[in-house]
Amino acid sequence: MASVSSQPQFRYTQPPSKVLHLRNLPWECTEEELIELGKPFGKVVNTKCNVGANRNQAFIEFADLNQAIAMISYYASSSEPAQVRGKTVYLQYSNRQEIVNNKTAADVAGNVLLVTIEGPDARLVSIDVLHLVFSAFGFVHKITTFEKTAGFQALVQFSDAETATSAKNALDGRSIPRYLLSDQVGPCTLRITYSGHTDLSVKFQSHRSRDYTNPYLPVAPSAIDGSGQFTVGLDGKKLEPESNVLLASIENMQYAVTLDVLHMVFSAFGPVQKIAMFDKNGGLQALIQYPDVQTAVVAKEALEGHCIYDGGFCKLHISYSRHTDLSIKVNNDRSRDYTIPNVPMVAPQPSVLGQQPVPMMTSAHQYTGGQYAPPEQVTMPQPPQGWSSAPPTAPQSMPMGSHPFMPPPGSMPPQHGPGMMHLPSQGGMQQTSAAAPYHPDQRQ
Numbered sequence: 001m002a003s004v005s006s007q008p009q010f011r012y013t014q015p016p017s018k019v020l021h022l023r024n025l026p027w028e029c030t031e032e033e034l035i036e037l038g039k040p041f042g043k044v045v046n047t048k049c050n051v052g053a054n055r056n057q058a059f060i061e062f063a064d065l066n067q068a069i070a071m072i073s074y075y076a077s078s079s080e081p082a083q084v085r086g087k088t089v090y091l092q093y094s095n096r097q098e099i100v101n102n103k104t105a106a107d108v109a110g111n112v113l114l115v116t117i118e119g120p121d122a123r124l125v126s127i128d129v130l131h132l133v134f135s136a137f138g139f140v141h142k143i144t145t146f147e148k149t150a151g152f153q154a155l156v157q158f159s160d161a162e163t164a165t166s167a168k169n170a171l172d173g174r175s176i177p178r179y180l181l182s183d184q185v186g187p188c189t190l191r192i193t194y195s196g197h198t199d200l201s202v203k204f205q206s207h208r209s210r211d212y213t214n215p216y217l218p219v220a221p222s223a224i225d226g227s228g229q230f231t232v233g234l235d236g237k238k239l240e241p242e243s244n245v246l247l248a249s250i251e252n253m254q255y256a257v258t259l260d261v262l263h264m265v266f267s268a269f270g271p272v273q274k275i276a277m278f279d280k281n282g283g284l285q286a287l288i289q290y291p292d293v294q295t296a297v298v299a300k301e302a303l304e305g306h307c308i309y310d311g312g313f314c315k316l317h318i319s320y321s322r323h324t325d326l327s328i329k330v331n332n333d334r335s336r337d338y339t340i341p342n343v344p345m346v347a348p349q350p351s352v353l354g355q356q357p358v359p360m361m362t363s364a365h366q367y368t369g370g371q372y373a374p375p376e377q378v379t380m381p382q383p384p385q386g387w388s389s390a391p392p393t394a395p396q397s398m399p400m401g402s403h404p405f406m407p408p409p410g411s412m413p414p415q416h417g418p419g420m421m422h423l424p425s426q427g428g429m430q431q432t433s434a435a436a437p438y439h440p441d442q443r444q
Contacts, residue, residue, distance in 0.1 A: 018065045019094040020072070022058045026085045033084050034060050041074065042067025046099040061099045068093070109161045112195040113168055115154045117176075119188035122152040127210055129180050130154055133190075137170065138163035142200040144209040157200050168192045184305075244296045245321040246288045248303075253284060254313040259336055262286055265308060265316075270295035274326040276335045289326050296320070 022034070031047045038044040038060050046061040062068045072091055075082045082089040113134075117125050127143055134140050134156050142157040158164040172192040181188065202211040205219050246266075250257055259275055266272050266288045274289040290296045300318045308314035328337040 015093065016065060016069055016072075017093045017095070017097055018063070018068045019059055019061045019096050019099055020068055021092050021094040022060065022082075023052075023056070023090040023092075024087065025056045025058055025089055026087050027056065029056070029058060029084060034058055037082060037084060037089070038062065038067075038071060041071040048099050059094055059096075059099050108194055108196075109165050110194045110196070110198060111158045111161050111164050112197040112200065113156045113158075113164050114193050114195040115156055116150055116191040117152045117154070117188050118191060119186055121185040122188050123147065124185045125152070125176065125181070125188055127154075127207060129176065130156065131210070131212075132180060133171065133176060134158075134167055137167035139212075141213050142202050142209075142211045144200055144202060146208070155195055155197060155200055157197075164194070168194070241320060242293050242297055243320040243322065243324060244290045244293045245323045245326065246290075246296050246300055247319050247321040248286045248288060249317045249319075250284045250286075250308075251315045251317065252307075252313055254311075255309055257284060257308065257314050259286075259333055261308065262288065263336070263338070265303070266299055269299040269302065271338075273339050274328050274335075274337050276326050276328060278334070287321055287323060287326055289323075 020038075022037075029049055031049055034047045034049065035044045041062070043063040044060050045063045048059040051057045051059070062071075072093065075091060082091055115130070117123075127145055130143055130145070131140055134143075138158055140156060140158060143154055145152070145154045147153070156164075156167075158167065171190050174190055176188045176190065178187075200211075202209045202214075202217065205211065205217050211217050248262070248266075259277055262275055262277070263272055266275075270290055270292075272288060273291055275286060277284065277286045279285070288296075288299075290299070300320070303316050304318045306316055308316065326337075328335050331337060331340075
């Protein structure tokens with residue numbers, strides 16, 4: 001053995017053992033890689049990966065001591081060192097005779113469960129849905145929800161480990177019942193392990209944490225509105241205070257969305273007083289002001305999630321704004337005050353985005369009041385071709401920022417433009433003329 005003592009790859013500080021200690025492994029070395037390294041010398045019966053401060057050490061255990069000795073002896077006399085992913089691995093006998101994989105908290109039964117909700121809409125699962133699911137197995141004391149790298153998770157506390165185990169065995173790997181989820185939430189699967197916690201600390205009742213044993217626990221300030229009302233709904237989400245001003249975010253903008261396009265879309269539900277467009281977080285957003293909250297509610301319920309253009313283009317996401325009266329200092333292609341008639345337009349600036357296709361807009365409808373049902377009854381009529389027809393083969397183009405101006409009523413017959421959303425139309429409703437495409441000679 002004297003001939004191998006000079007090899008820097010080995011340290012003979014331990015007597016032979018069927019467990020070998022490996023150092024200098026590549027980051028996140030897998031069990032399969034360790035088994036492959038030891039396979040030529042015998043049967044690897046156990047491994048322990050990614051140990052040490054740098055997670056670059058591991059242990060492999062052979063079925064027989066002679067197999068471990070064979071591996072050490074081979075690499076001690078070989079000119080080719082042991083390697084994993086091209087990186088030299090240093091070998092030595094371990095001071096242990098077997099690998100004992102210590103149980104983690106996830107393996108020890110306890111009264112608190114760690115629940116991971118899997119699915120594209122997992123974060124939309126409310127705390128009250130989780131309470132309904134787990135209450136079927138016993139009294140739930142507390143629930144907290146949070147987001148980690150593993151995804152959307154929750155801690156659910158029961159009275160004892162037996163109840164928690166019963167819930168875990170019944171629900172692990174199962175999907176949340178469809179009838180408990182809203183239509184907007186896709187299938188969600190539960191992955192459940194035990195938590196190392198025994199008593200969760202819940203300081204506030206909120207849409208993220210609940211203590212069902214203490215009804216006198218204060219409500220989180222973030223869940224209280226200005227009037228002191230509790231604004232967490234039955235679905236566990238923070239209630240959104242209604243407003244006469246809507247905040248519209250537009251995603252997947254394959255076509256330019258002008259101020260007049262927005263006016264046409266939103267005026268189908270009532271008179272639009274003001275619109276302000278702006279760019280935020282790399283996308284286009286707009287504030288749309290109605291004269292009253294009820295009209296805004298109808299528009300929000302009808303338009304949320306719908307696309308202005310066919311093919312999923314220019315999808316609307318709408319929420320209520322904290323504003324109640326927009327301050328429009330100048331009328332231009334990004335802001336407009338429709339309560340002040342005949343205000344001269346400020347010439348728009350050319351866009352750096354170049355030519356953008358803008359299909360002709362449809363006509364806007366005059367709101368006459370009493371024509372729409374309450375929000376829960378509002379539906380958007382769908383023509384035979386759906387919300388919109390196919391985008392034009394050769395749509396009209398103009399610089400993004402040079403938008404069509406609304407011509408005087410009667411200047412051209414009302415018509416539906418190609419590719420646009422078809423808005424509600426009822427008998428007796430007056431229709432304003434369609435907006436004509438912009439041409440340079442129209443500027444004042």
